[in-house]
Amino acid sequence: MTLDPRVFKAYDVRGIVPRELDADGAYRIARAYVDHFSPRRIAVGHDMRLSSPALSEAVIRGALDAGCDVDDIGLAGTEMLYHAVGEHGYDGGIAVTASHNPAEYNGMKIVRRGVLPVGGDTGLEQMREIALAGSFKEPAAAGQRGTRPVLESFTAKVLSLVDVAAISPLKVVLDGGNGMAGTMLSQVLPQLPIRPIACFMEPDGSFPHHQPNPLLEENREFIIARVRSEGADLGIAWDGDADRCFFVDDEGTFVPGDFMTALLAEAALERHPGATILYDLRASRCVPDTIERCGGRAVRCRVGHAFIKVRMREEQAQFAGEVSGHYYFRDFYGVDTGIVPALVLLELVSRRGLSLASLIRPMRERYHISGEINTPVRDVALKLQELKDRFGAGAEISHLDGVSIDFADWHFNVRPSNTEPLLRLNLEAYSAEEMERRRDEVLGVIRA
Secondary structure, three states: OOEOHHHEOOOOEEEEOOOOEOHHHHHHHHHHHHHHHOOOEEEEEEOOOOOHHHHHHHHHHHHHHOOOEEEEEEEOOHHHHHHHHHHHOOOEEEEEOOOOOOOOEEEEEEEEHHHOEOOHHHHHHHHHHHHHHOOOOOOOOOOOEEEOOOHHHHHHHHHOOOOHHHOOOOEEEEEOOOOOHHHHHOOOHHHOOOEEEEEOOOOOOOOOOOOOOOOOHHHOHHHHHHHHHHOOOEEEEEOOOOOOEEEEOOOOOEEOHHHHHHHHHHHHHHHOOOOEEEEEOOOOOHHHHHHHHOOOEEEEEOOOHHHHHHHHHHHOOOEEEOOOOOEEEHHHOOEEOOOHHHHHHHHHHHHHOOOHHHHHHHHHHHOEEOOOEEEEOOOHHHHHHHHHHHHOOOOEEEOOOOEEEEOOOEEEEEEEOOOOOEEEEEEEEOOHHHHHHHHHHHHHHHOO
């Protein structure tokens, strides 16, 4: 049995198979899930990774042996598992996936009833202790196994959230990265009036073309080149389990997640005037500025889906966005989805009658962002204190997540990594020159 304690992360389970996690370890995690949360019936699905079928089978077996009924939804993107739990009344669910990680990784994203996340602060630590100890409760009887196809109901759900008739015949490059996007879009695309140029949509856990992580520049090179060569209206790329999407405009320029959050917030507020919109604290000021300009209520949040999903419910928010490409819609159970924002953006561009580059240009001209810059440090706490000592005078300081230091004309956030001795810097100013100067000044302190 291989179950390295380090596979239990802040938001999910993730590690190298079989060195850190094997089928027996997956079995123990499933038993621990049932022992801790006592669900009566759950859904289990898995992505296209080569190790996923075996790990999924072990998860199902573990839940059954713990006395829980299990419906296997089979090959499914993570948000299809969320849809199954949210739409069909399960007490929880487990998606076997390692999201955007390289092929040798696998893991699990776990939810409770109501599609509430299971993370370090919401049960995952207790599950870890139970799984590692291996002392499980003995149920009165084993659970019953069933199956539930969800692609058809998932397709109907996501299409119901937009006006398909309003979408123009846009030429769109689609890069599935050989992840789950192709499966999830298989019944959606035929119902859209767009002209798709579909690339790498076949699920293949060996990832023969590029890693399914569009946040990394090298993994965006293909879609950027293809948008330019095709003269496409835009490009959309997904990560491995397709619960995040990323956009390239008609000029072949990657659109940062903060700018997309602002644009999608506009769309949400057009449908739901005055709604509450959440954004993560790394984001450009264009996000709260846009929300407030459109009459919404902007609420800044900690980074991470486990925190945002809970806050979505607390604030009754209509929409939330993260710099990392996670987008959440109240009408889609308040969870992250990679398909719904793609559809909303297609409708928005069509209705506006403007190119994506034109819609984003005012943001690019006013807001100059550094992007996330990671730096290894020996003493995280010491560096955070040094940053406050150096830049805190006259600034507004927040400790919501790491340290945020805000001045009238520039601001930055520095957060520690959950898994490595790293500091992550995001900085913004109102001119490119000022952003670069301030970025280098802050990095000088971090790297000293």
